[in-house]
Amino acid sequence: MSWASSNAELALAVSRAGGLGVIAAGPMYPDDLRAAIAKVQAGTDAPFAVNVPLYNKRSAEFLDIVLEARVPVIIASQGGPKAHIGRFKEAGVTWIQVTANPLHARKAEDAGVDAVIAVGGEAGGHPGPDEVSTLVLVRATVQAVSVPVIGAGGIADGAGIAAMLALGASGAQLGTRFLLTPESGLHEHYKNLVLQADIGDTAVIGRGRSPIRMVKNDFAAEYEAAARAGASDSELDALFGRSSLRQAAKDGDVAQGKVEAGQSAGLIDALVPAGELVERLVQETETALRGAASLLR
Known part of the structure; x- marks a missing residue:
């Protein structure tokens, strides 16, 4: 989501609507990240997150900013949490780690993360090297760890979210679907x-x-x-x-x-405002879950 959510607008709209909006710090300058965080905090009391790729040359400064600004949730990717997580836990920050396989998820759990995101091969950007599908990866990760698992990759609507819940995940992360919103910072x-x-x-x-x-x-x-x-x-x-x-x-x-x-991307045919999209996803998920439950009767 670099560039797409490297701003306040998308994260703010999502969090206002009841989702967890995420600012993608990766391509941002530190002062721009500070400004985006302040704008989200001024616009809502709802939780939001900052994604920090730990390999980034500015990651140390990004991590300091997240702490200084009292951001409630950090989503860390492309690097292990062990060297950093202690001070975040002391500050009461929720740490969510992006993982590519169950082994990495177990290591993240051992390091003390609060949840993991299991990203399947369907996802845009950097997939796991094994390109295991979301269907298999999420289920394997749920079986491997006791912390909450968030499924990601190939999810564009409420039916996809319901599928993640059926696999035992506690939630879902949607990337490409939110690229295609007016609030996304993409060209x-x-x-x-x-x-x-x-x-x-x-x-x-x-x-x-x-x-x-x-x-x-x-x-x-x-x-x-x-x-x-x-x-x-x-x-x-x-x-x-x-x-x-x-x-x-x-x-x-x-x-x-x-x-x-x-x-x-092949499941998406229109730009939808991010807040409206969150509401639609909730309704679609409820419909999908009710439909699945009806099969038990």
């Missing part, structure tokens, strides 16, 4: 391309490096052709490095930029 070209995508129009690019799931475009086709032709590692690295998420998300170059999105 309109990015949103339009994702809206046009069908369920088979994404691909995992860069396997063996830092793979991403993205909408197929000219860059993706060029990279896949080079990989099939036997390009060297250095050639593939150079090609991969020529394209960036910012290029698509901020500049609108959706031909050569990395248009990160999940397979659930």
Whole structure:
């Protein structure tokens, strides 16, 4: 959700409606993160979160800001919590860890996290290296840990949320669905391309490096052709490095930029305001659960 929710507007709208809005700190400057947090805090008393990728060169400063600003929830990704979690627990901050497999989830639980997010291979952005589906990964993670599990990957509506609950998860995280909202900070070209995508129009690019799931475009086709032709590692690295998420998300170059999105893009056909979307998701989830329960009669 870098760039899409690297602002106050999306997180504020979601939290106001009863979801857990998340500010994506990754591409932000520290002062911009402080300003976004302050704007959310001024706009609602509801809980919200900041996502901090722990590999980020500014992660130490981001973590300090989360503590200083008394953000109630941190969602940490791309790095282990053990070295950082103590001071957050002392401050009463809820720590949720993004995990790619049950082993990582168990390690996070042992480190003291409050919950884990199990992200399946359908998700946009950086999937787990094994690309295990959400259906299997969430169930395996629920069986592996005793802390609450949040399912993610391939979820675009209330039926998907209900499916996560049926697997034993305590909740769901939706990314691509919230990319496609007016409050999302993405360029309109990015949103339009994702809206046009069908369920088979994404691909995992860069396997063996830092793979991403993205909408197929000219860059993706060029990279896949080079990989099939036997390009060297250095050639593939150079090609991969020529394209960036910012290029698509901020500049609108959706031909050569990395248009990160999940397979659930094919289930989405309209931009919906984030607050309205949260309300709709609740209604859809209740309908799906009632429908499932009716089968027991």
